Amino acid sequence: MGTARIEPFPMNRRCYDMKSFRWFALAACALPIAAQAHRPLTLHDDIHRALIRAMAQVDRYDSSSDGQPGGRTRRLLGQLLARPGELYSPLVKSPTFTNEVWWPGFVDTFTPQLQEQDVLGGLQRQLGLTKARPGIDIAVTPGDVAAFRGREVAASARKAGIDIDIFNKVLDMHSPRVVEAAHDAVALQMLRDDMARVPREQWTAYGIDAESYQRYMKAGHAHELRQGDTLYLSSLVATAVKTRGIALDASGEPQLPAAFRVARAAAAFKDRVGYYSGRPFCTGNAVHPDRPRDPSALDHNQPLCFIDATDRDVLRWFHHEARLEHRGLRIHENTHHSVERLTRILGILMPLMDLAAFVEVAEATATRELAESSALPSAEVEADAAESRAGALLCGIRAR
Known part of the structure; x- marks a missing residue:
């Protein structure tokens, strides 16, 4: 069955131009890049965005490898979920990317008291992959x-x-x-x-x-x-x-x-x-x-x-x-x-609240940070493309 289209709601819904969107994406970060680089990350930080940065820096994934926007996140979801194309999918206990050589270094960027499973659990939660089963995912008295x-x-x-x-x-x-x-x-x-x-x-x-x-x-x-x-x-x-x-x-x-x-x-x-x-x-x-x-x-x-x-x-x-x-x-x-x-x-x-825009903002922000910090020279073109896609998504809603 085809994708159902949800038309925009008839209100004052402003579409951001790319200059303002770029400013928004960077201003939205809880801390500047330099500050983040000099302090350990916590579960209060945007783990998804931090992971996208790490993946881009080691060039493990190509964000346009599947021909669609949000490629890095799509690859993550494919490894985090046992049945990513279905409702009610369980989680994969040990995603493939946790075996990559860069993963231990990424975990080390967090505060010392956080273990690998804490970081992975925080990522799963922030990406919306956890459930609400009483006694398993959430305490209910x-x-x-x-x-x-x-x-x-x-x-x-x-x-x-x-x-x-x-x-x-x-x-x-x-x-x-x-x-x-x-x-x-x-x-x-x-x-x-x-x-x-x-x-x-x-x-x-x-x-x-x-x-x-x-x-x-x-x-x-x-x-x-x-x-x-x-x-x-x-x-x-x-x-x-x-x-x-x-x-x-x-x-x-x-x-x-x-x-x-x-x-x-x-x-x-x-x-x-x-x-x-x-x-x-x-x-x-x-x-x-x-x-x-x-x-x-x-x-x-x-x-x-x-x-x-x-x-x-x-x-x-x-x-x-x-x-x-x-x-x-x-x-x-x-x-x-x-x-x-x-x-x-x-x-x-x-x-x-569109899922695609939710992903695109994270990827656009991460790649823009890398480009402006000169950590990844090729990120400039990728960031511009990601910002353009995210801006378009914020101006037109599709249910996925």
């Missing part, structure tokens, strides 16, 4: 199951890092609109965690607007939400997705990359609001044997067994769910406010 009203709900919500009071608040505000609820839940959680970690006197410098958070949590209905607060919350999520930054929770532990985090939150809300079909999606921690594993099943609006799906699988589903939710709201919702708010959120968010 009986209290969590009771609070979130479901084992699968609790697993996805915990992996998205959403507190129960925020989860219930946005559910009350937006149910059954799971995409809008997920956006707000992640934004509010990011804001709460920043308020807990950052000293109050630095809130303004860090762009922390506590009043937006307080107004939302006190609101009794979605119609009471201010447009300015919606734009502020959207900017928090959009910035996190664009920069590929690893958000920290209140205790300083790294969360999922923002795109996967929003998708996981949406999965939790979807399992919570329920389905029309009575057919089981999961059996224990695994997908039910009768459920399809071909990604084309998403074209027919087939739900996933979210706890056995990888974060990349869930993000693919999220794109389809967003389109369905937007279309259904326009047809059935009686108030203009709800349609306008969801359309505004999706117009900002969806162009940034």
Whole structure:
């Protein structure tokens, strides 16, 4: 079956010119190249981007070897996943690239307390290859199951890092609109965690607007939400997705990359609001044997067994769910406010959450860094091509 095309959402969706995109890609790095070179990496850093740099420097892979953009990442995924073309693929325990001569040197660029499996696990998590199986991938207590009203709900919500009071608040505000609820839940959680970690006197410098958070949590209905607060919350999520930054929770532990985090939150809300079909999606921690594993099943609006799906699988589903939710709201919702708010959120968010653009930004940034540091002379041409492809992807969305 052919690839389903998802048309852009009809909002103010700006397409970056290459000069501004180049600036964005470099400015998005958490630290300058020189600073990164003089300090060990941690699991808070962009491991994917660092690995692309290492691969390019030793010239182990050609990013255009398969004739498609994102070639290095595609090669990585082919080695990290046992069945890369299917939903629910398990991980490969020892990917081939870990036997390359450059791999031990790459691991040594991380802090000494991190072992090879820690680095590999961080890469798998940042690339969206991990699942949400209770007791295996994520800790879920009986209290969590009771609070979130479901084992699968609790697993996805915990992996998205959403507190129960925020989860219930946005559910009350937006149910059954799971995409809008997920956006707000992640934004509010990011804001709460920043308020807990950052000293109050630095809130303004860090762009922390506590009043937006307080107004939302006190609101009794979605119609009471201010447009300015919606734009502020959207900017928090959009910035996190664009920069590929690893958000920290209140205790300083790294969360999922923002795109996967929003998708996981949406999965939790979807399992919570329920389905029309009575057919089981999961059996224990695994997908039910009768459920399809071909990604084309998403074209027919087939739900996933979210706890056995990888974060990349869930993000693919999220794109389809967003389109369905937007279309259904326009047809059935009686108030203009709800349609306008969801359309505004999706117009900002969806162009940034395409998997291909997600990969291209990382590869464009890594190769540009190498070119500008003169570490790889041929990277200049490759970086220009990667930036061009990434810019095009940010201006047109395709579901993959």
